[in-house]
């Protein structure tokens with residue numbers, strides 16, 4: 001039994017962690033970041049230990065990032081301190097291994113959050129799990145299906161949580177939609193589409209990796225693919241993926257010869273398990289299909305990110321527009337905006353305290369921390385959370401779809417089959433195969 005509060009390492013110092021981006025404070029909807037603020041508040045509330053360590057590559061970025069956080073957090077919220085230990089030191093221009101130094105400070109059962117470019121997630125997560133830490137990773141967990149399997153197995157072997165930070169699962173509307181799809185009223189799945197985008201100025205924020213080590217589908221389709229896979233758990237499975245894309249705007253903006261899609265669409269065929277007449281595996285003969293589209297070349301609009309989906313089942317449909325909650329704010333500074341305080345709420349309560357704990361961007365981390373307490377105290381196993389939280393074990397289909405999409409784009413839009421071993425597990429993909437055009 002351990003009552004010690006776990007300390008935390010956050011790897012990454014970018015927009016999602018600090019809100020501090022090349023050129024100053026982010027102009028997105030996350031001006032003081034998400035991961036740092038949530039950790040500082042969880043420390044104030046006594047959910048995590050005193051030590052919060054943040055690791056980046058460039059130490060010279062820490063002094064202005066600290067100033068930025070001090071102004072927007074300490075200067076704004078009562079009793080909330082944004083203090084943290086940083087790696088590498090402030091005079092170090094570049095050390096991509098500084099995160100290992102931060103991990104050296106931790107004990108087994110401590111917490112690691114990985115919020116770095118997608119191609120670095122695998123090594124960092126593996127290292128943190130091997131040291132016996134619980135790990136929360138930004139979506140997408142990894143770029144490659146085989147890497148996902150390795151990490152999921154390692155987490156189970158070590159009895160450690162390995163979660164993907166897909167906060168939309170905690171949005172009251174998205175989680176209600178999932179429950180309704182599974183309520184028995186809707187019937188087998190037929191058709192799904194989603195669209196998610198960001199304004200093109202985000203390309204400047206992500207210039208270090210956009211088109212180089214990841215793409216817009218990994219970055220944004222990952223959200224709705226995760227929701228759909230989660231909603232279909234035990235009822236159907238994705239079997240093939242074909243991807244297509246648009247280009248021209250991002251490549252022109254970067255102007256450095258890199259290849260970078262503007263918009264990516266994944267077209268995915270699904271098989272339904274249920275046929276309404278007994279259990280015939282996934283051979284019910286009833287197919288569904290899904291179209292997931294994401295873009296980072298939208299113009300500036302009333303929201304930072306357009307995001308909506310439509311899901312048709314045999315006896316009903318669900319439709320959600322996450323960008324428009326029927327709540328609008330206009331200021332001289334920012335103009336007319338559709339805002340969503342259900343995600344991250346930055347305003348204070350009547351006594352001046354930060355009170356965004358109910359936001360689903362916050363909840364996502366709090367659930368990770370509370371689950372880690374249970375595993376550390378021995379009251380639960382990490383595997384008890386496999387289906388309760390977005391674990392690596394339960395999200396293999398997500399990486400299978402995203403990776404198959406990338407393979408399709410890189411092989412003249414070929415169809416990529418997702419393979420399963422029928423007898424062993426109807427829903428656990430085993431490999432990907434490129435089919436000829």
Ligand SMILES: NC(=O)c1ccc[n+]([C@@H]2O[C@H](COP(=O)([O-])OP(=O)(O)OC[C@H]3O[C@@H](n4cnc5c(N)ncnc54)[C@H](O)[C@@H]3O)[C@@H](O)[C@H]2O)c1
Pocket residue numbers: 011012013014015016017021030055056057058095096097098099114115116117118120138139140205206208219
């Ligand atoms: N920005 C968002 O709204 C958002 C939302 C959810 C998830 N995410 C995810 O968070 C991750 C990071 O996104 P971001 O928006 O903060 O990106 P960003 O480009 O603003 O920041 C990436 C950060 O990672 C750091 N980094 C790179 N290599 C590193 C290394 N070896 N060691 C330590 N740090 C390293 C960089 O220094 C940089 O600070 C991505 O996986 C992204 O999908 C971002």
